[in-house]
Amino acid sequence: xxxxxxxxxxxxxxxxxxxxxxxxxxxxxxxxxxxxxxxxxxxxxxxxxxxxxxxxxxxxxxxxxxxxxxxxxxxxxxxxxxxxxxxxxxxxxxxxxxxxxxxxxxxxxxxxxxxxxxxxxxxxxxxxxxxxxxxxxxxxxxxxxxxxxxxxxxxxxxxxxxxxxxxxxxxxxxxxxxxxxxxxxxxxxxxxxxxxxxxxxxxxxxxxxxxxxxxxxxxxxxxxxxxxxxxxxxxxxxxxxxxxxxxxxxxxxx
Amino acid sequence: xxxxxxxxxxxxxxxxxxxxxxxxxxxxxxxxxxxxxxxxxxxxxxxxxxxxxxxxxxxxxxxxxxxxxxxxxxxxxxxxxxxxxxxxxxxxxxxxxxxxxxxxxxxxxxxxxxxxxxxxxxxxxxxxxxxxxxxxxxxxxxxxxxxxxxxxxxxxxxxxxxxxxxxxxxxxxxxxxxxxxxxxxxxxxxxxxxxxxxxxxxxxxxxxxxxxxxxxxxxxxxxxxxxxxxxxxxxxxxxxxxxxxxxxxxxxxxxxxxxxxxxxxxxxxxxxxxxxxxxxxxxxxxxxxxxx
Numbered sequence: 001x002x003x004x005x006x007x008x009x010x011x012x013x014x015x016x017x018x019x020x021x022x023x024x025x026x027x028x029x030x031x032x033x034x035x036x037x038x039x040x041x042x043x044x045x046x047x048x049x050x051x052x053x054x055x056x057x058x059x060x061x062x063x064x065x066x067x068x069x070x071x072x073x074x075x076x077x078x079x080x081x082x083x084x085x086x087x088x089x090x091x092x093x094x095x096x097x098x099x100x101x102x103x104x105x106x107x108x109x110x111x112x113x114x115x116x117x118x119x120x121x122x123x124x125x126x127x128x129x130x131x132x133x134x135x136x137x138x139x140x141x142x143x144x145x146x147x148x149x150x151x152x153x154x155x156x157x158x159x160x161x162x163x164x165x166x167x168x169x170x171x172x173x174x175x176x177x178x179x180x181x182x183x184x185x186x187x188x189x190x191x192x193x194x195x196x197x198x199x200x201x202x203x204x205x206x207x208x209x210x211x212x213x214x215x216x217x218x219x220x221x222x223x224x225x226x227x228x229x230x231x232x233x234x235x236x237x238x239x240x241x242x243x244x245x246x247x248x249x250x251x252x253x254x
Numbered sequence: 255x256x257x258x259x260x261x262x263x264x265x266x267x268x269x270x271x272x273x274x275x276x277x278x279x280x281x282x283x284x285x286x287x288x289x290x291x292x293x294x295x296x297x298x299x300x301x302x303x304x305x306x307x308x309x310x311x312x313x314x315x316x317x318x319x320x321x322x323x324x325x326x327x328x329x330x331x332x333x334x335x336x337x338x339x340x341x342x343x344x345x346x347x348x349x350x351x352x353x354x355x356x357x358x359x360x361x362x363x364x365x366x367x368x369x370x371x372x373x374x375x376x377x378x379x380x381x382x383x384x385x386x387x388x389x390x391x392x393x394x395x396x397x398x399x400x401x402x403x404x405x406x407x408x409x410x411x412x413x414x415x416x417x418x419x420x421x422x423x424x425x426x427x428x429x430x431x432x433x434x435x436x437x438x439x440x441x442x443x444x445x446x447x448x449x450x451x452x453x454x455x456x457x458x459x460x461x462x463x464x465x466x467x468x469x470x471x472x473x474x475x476x477x478x479x480x481x482x483x484x485x486x487x488x489x490x491x492x493x494x495x496x497x498x499x500x501x502x503x504x505x506x507x508x509x510x511x512x513x514x515x516x517x518x519x520x521x522x523x524x525x526x527x528x529x530x531x532x533x534x535x536x537x538x539x540x541x542x543x544x545x546x
Contacts, residue, residue, distance in 0.1 A: 007343050007344075007346035007347035007349075007350065008347040008348075008350060008351060009347070010340070010343040010344065010346075010347055011343065011344045011345075011346075011347025011348050011351070011359060012347070012359070014340050014341075014343070014344040014347075014420065015344075015359050015362045015363075017340075017417065017420075018362050018363060018366040018417065018420060018421075019362050019365075019366070020377075020381065021373075021374050021377030021378055021381065021417070022365070022366070022369060022377070024377055024380060024381055024387060025373070025377055028377075028380055036380050036383075036386075037385075038387065038390070078279075078280040078283060078284075079280070081276040081277075081279060081280050082276065082277055082280040082281070084273070084276055085273045085274070085275075085276035085277035085280075086277055088273040088276075089270075089273050089274065089277065093277055097277065097281060099530075100281075101280070101281065101284060103284075103288070103289075104284075104288060106474065106522060106523075106526050107292065107519060107522065108477070108478025108479075108480075108495060108518055108519070108522060109478065109480060109495075110478055110480050110494075110495035110498050110499060110515070110518075111292065111295070111478070111498075111515045111518060111519055112288070112291070112292055113499075114295050114498065114502055114511060114512065114515055115291040115292040115294065115295040116291055117502065118291065118294065118295055118298075119290070119291030119294060120291075134287055138283075138284060138287060138288050141280070141284070164269060170268065170269050170272040170273075171272075195368070199370045199371065199372070201371075201372055201481060202480050202481070205499075206499075206502075216370070216372050219372050219373070219376070220372065223372075223375075223376060223379075223485060231373075231376055232376070232377075232380070234373075235370075235373040235376060235377065238369070238370060238373060239369055239373070242365065242368045242369055243365055246361070246364065246365060246368065250361070
């Protein structure tokens with residue numbers, strides 16, 4: 001028993017280390033002071049109020065929601081189409097093309113940020129919603145490919161062939177047989193792609209200025225000026241939402 | 255029978271074209287809008303400011319570049335080593351926990367993975383800065399008189415990066431450990447080896463693929479990391495990504511920036527190919543997507 005006690009102590013220490021920034025966020029957000037501190041005498045919701053009162057935070061949240069929703073939709077179309085195509089055809093396409101299509105996940109963000117900065121300037125997409133949505137969709141596509149491919153791995157290709165040989169067209173087979181079978185993969189791919197966009201900062205720093213001003217961009221600029229406790233309030237809300245969604249998911253799985 | 259056969263054949267042909275189109279369209283989309291801009295930038299490294307390899311010669315000559323590359327390498331290696339050590343111990347620890355407690359520990363890891371890197375870096379600044387929580391705590395109990403410098407230096411950057419990378423390391427290491435055949439360990443014990451010997455000679459070698467795979471994965475992410483070093487380093491610990499960004503937005507030296515970007519991409523691609531021997535690229539993420 002002693003031999004496994006030490007790793008278990010380390011495991012809990014690591015868990016505490018991982019949870020520390022999360023656990024610290026809530027008390028900071030409740031401080032009555034203007035500056036970053038733990039609340040000593042009483043708590044206050046002023047930083048949450050300043051979040052709601054400030055139209056700029058709301059505008060950035062709206063920008064991020066809009067960009068992330070459209071980027072996730074486009075990523076699902078691109079990623080699912082590719083994953084289903086190679087699932088059906090396999091062979092060369094799978095071995096050669098799949099690693100290439102996963103590149104946006106592996107290439108360091110700074111590299112493609114510079115590339116989009118240059119490229120989008122040439123075709124006039126800098127600081128536009130279209131420009132940011134396109135980039136975010138391409139960054140989300142590899143995650144959709146992986147989740148959809150994982151879902152397809154459990155799906156017997158003969159079901160698809162059966163539908164075809166019974167006279168269903170390719171389109172109808174897709175809509176009625178294939179897509180319903182991989183709903184779970186499509187959904188987790190969409191969640192991944194949405195989150196990638198919602199959280200993306202480096203490309204946004206390069207290709208957006210004033211017209212498009214997403215939430216991470218505003219947080220980043222807020223960090224440059226001064227460390228505003230309103231960011232802690234926002235962070236607490238985001239953490240609570242994340243944990244709530246995860247708990248919901250765990251309960252649904254049971 | 256014969257009248258029916260051509261119809262199926264042409265039907266199969268159409269299906270084939272349909273699925274081919276499903277592959278070709280996304281590929282064309284990425285080729286045009288992703289790979290073309292990226293290649294364009296890589297080409298700039300040999301054409302800007304004039305054609306030639308003078309940008310790459312700087313790699314050998316410039317002291318400033320050497321410092322940046324050394325910073326990047328040192329921080330990335332320290333981060334990788336610490337992350338692997340902690341991630342391995344964590345996985346060992348939860349391996350011997352009751353299923354229910356293990357679920358709780360893994361939930362903490364996944365929650366950490368899903369929380370914004372920006373928000374986490376912000377929290378670390380709040381914890382580590384001179385009038386931050388750790389210093390307030392230590393000075394409050396009278397352990398120190400002057401605040402410890404924990405942020406805007408390499409220590410702060412490494413703390414933040416290890417925190418970011420741990421979930422990426424833990425999930426493949428743990429998945430690999432969970433797949434190790436327990437009966438081999440019992441056999442080793444039954445044949446007279448003690449716990450230590452069993453661990454080092456039977457268990458550890460089998461857990462190496464997970465360890466190697468996550469090590470390379472963490473290294474890949476660390477080398478190009480931007481957010482956490484920029485925020486927690488406060489301009490004092492400049493790594494390659496931040497340096498590229500400065501060349502583009504402030505000094506406008508596109509040649510140097512694109513040269514460094516090319517070097518970074520080549521290193522990362524080489525590491526990815528190496529990693530694919532141990533881990534299915536993105537395999538852990540796919541299962542994580544299914545789980546969360």
